[in-house]
Amino acid sequence: MPAEFVENHVFAEIEIGQGAETQRTLTRDDIALFSKVSGDVNPTHTDEDFARSSGAEGITAHSLWSTSLISGLLGNVLPGPGTRYQKQDIQFQRPVAVGDTVTARIRVEAKKDNNVVQFHCDVVNQHNEAIMTGMAEVVAPTEKVRIARANLPDITVRHYDSYRELIDIIDALEPVPAALIHPCDYVSLKGAVEAAESGFITPVLVGPERRIRSVAKEHGIDISNYRLEDVEHSHAAASRAVQLVHEGQVEMLMKGSLHTDEVLAAVISRSSGIRTERRISHIFAMDVPTYPKLLLVTDAAVNVAPGLAEKADICQNAIDLAHTLGIEQPKVAILSAMETVNPNVQSTLDAAGLCKMADRGQITGGILDGPLAMDNAINVEAAETKGIVSTVAGRADILIAPDLEAGNILAKQLTFLANAEAAGIVLGARVPIVLTSRADGVRARRASAALAVLHAHELRKKAVAGLSR
Numbered sequence: 001m002p003a004e005f006v007e008n009h010v011f012a013e014i015e016i017g018q019g020a021e022t023q024r025t026l027t028r029d030d031i032a033l034f035s036k037v038s039g040d041v042n043p044t045h046t047d048e049d050f051a052r053s054s055g056a057e058g059i060t061a062h063s064l065w066s067t068s069l070i071s072g073l074l075g076n077v078l079p080g081p082g083t084r085y086q087k088q089d090i091q092f093q094r095p096v097a098v099g100d101t102v103t104a105r106i107r108v109e110a111k112k113d114n115n116v117v118q119f120h121c122d123v124v125n126q127h128n129e130a131i132m133t134g135m136a137e138v139v140a141p142t143e144k145v146r147i148a149r150a151n152l153p154d155i156t157v158r159h160y161d162s163y164r165e166l167i168d169i170i171d172a173l174e175p176v177p178a179a180l181i182h183p184c185d186y187v188s189l190k191g192a193v194e195a196a197e198s199g200f201i202t203p204v205l206v207g208p209e210r211r212i213r214s215v216a217k218e219h220g221i222d223i224s225n226y227r228l229e230d231v232e233h234s235h236a237a238a239s240r241a242v243q244l245v246h247e248g249q250v251e252m253l254m255k256g257s258l259h260t261d262e263v264l265a266a267v268i269s270r271s272s273g274i275r276t277e278r279r280i281s282h283i284f285a286m287d288v289p290t291y292p293k294l295l296l297v298t299d300a301a302v303n304v305a306p307g308l309a310e311k312a313d314i315c316q317n318a319i320d321l322a323h324t325l326g327i328e329q330p331k332v333a334i335l336s337a338m339e340t341v342n343p344n345v346q347s348t349l350d351a352a353g354l355c356k357m358a359d360r361g362q363i364t365g366g367i368l369d370g371p372l373a374m375d376n377a378i379n380v381e382a383a384e385t386k387g388i389v390s391t392v393a394g395r396a397d398i399l400i401a402p403d404l405e406a407g408n409i410l411a412k413q414l415t416f417l418a419n420a421e422a423a424g425i426v427l428g429a430r431v432p433i434v435l436t437s438r439a440d441g442v443r444a445r446r447a448s449a450a451l452a453v454l455h456a457h458e459l460r461k462k463a464v465a466g467l468s469r
Helices: 028-038 048-053 063-076 162-170 186-197 209-219 234-246 260-268 308-324 346-359 374-378 380-385 404-417 442-468
Strands: 005-007 019-025 084-092 101-111 116-124 130-139 146-148 176-181 201-207 227-230 252-255 281-287 295-298 331-335 367-372 398-400 421-427
Touching: 019 063, 028 063, 063 084, 063 101, 063 116, 063 130, 084 116, 101 130, 162 281, 162 442, 176 186, 176 234, 176 442, 186 201, 186 209, 186 252, 186 442, 201 209, 201 234, 201 252, 209 227, 234 252, 234 260, 252 260, 252 442, 281 308, 281 404, 281 442, 295 308, 295 404, 308 331, 308 346, 308 398, 308 421, 308 442, 331 346, 331 374, 346 367, 367 374, 374 380, 374 398, 404 421, 421 442
Parallel strands: 176 201, 176 252, 201 227, 295 398, 331 367, 331 398
Antiparallel strands: 005 146, 019 101, 084 130, 101 116, 116 130, 281 295, 281 421
């Protein structure tokens, strides 16, 4: 654990031969942060394929990353606070790869006039191979200083931006007519207008006209170009939105300022709903900064305690969405608290049943494995440590939660502890349904709309293909 204080060595007390060292293991975050700060985005440091094509085993650190370790020693340890860097002469011998543990060392070689101290510097890797060698000169402080170590903020590095890729795809598609159900607050009305202005949707505002126009006027939202279906309350808004689907006037639904239960009750109504033979389920498409691809988490919002048959539909809905996103053979991890089948733990039995259903063609289009604990599902090293041989383990595209509680907790943990963003839609009905939350940020709202638009276009293609047969 680092000391709470940093204390310098003034020029008068520095001795020839005196030294200091530090050790550091290179991570991808180190490379990403150095690239961001320096502006150096040489693909040798940022593109795995390019680095390998250039003869390296993978991406490597910027050469000056090693030098920065020397700078840290001079500024923090010897001489320490008050030091002014004056000169350096460095030779680089070999690159540093991700996972290499390097040791940076400095040693006093000479003391000169005007409080100048000359240091020999070198950095070696875990095999004691030279990374860099050279010399540095600094002006040492003359006044003793002991101050509290700076408490630096934690920094999360977003290596991937799955939502940006999704929105780029949508930009090339024509808008989809969408019913916005009861947009009677700022967040839901603004979200619909944002989606419309982005070219995602052509909105039909369904709700009490007086209230919708009041919200628009209060917040300066221009809705003059959008169709408005006047109904008296939220239940009527949900029913009318579903009716618009039956009439072929809209191809997706977006929840406004009403309860999710009201929307879903209209959707699954046996007399007037838009249900299919498939059970509906909610899917979070999560952009997790530290995960290398979009991660689908289901079900965290609709099915409270699904049985095996319901979980089969939940799996199929998620696989269908993955196909829409261009993932040809999504890897589906069936989550439990353990990775072995235990007769006393129902979720492990369900996982085994789902995998066998996939083997028999009852679930199609994906590769299923389970039960898998969370660490084994998303971390290759964890899976290998447990001896799990699987194409899914550590590489999951889809996580199937045991029940709604587990799925909801997982999604919110990723959001609030891992800085993930969660876009979500409901599938299994005749059209995709966007269930946004008041807590959703702009990116998440746009991504939710983009998911639904993309899936609506996919349903169009399937409908045309069916008619052409």
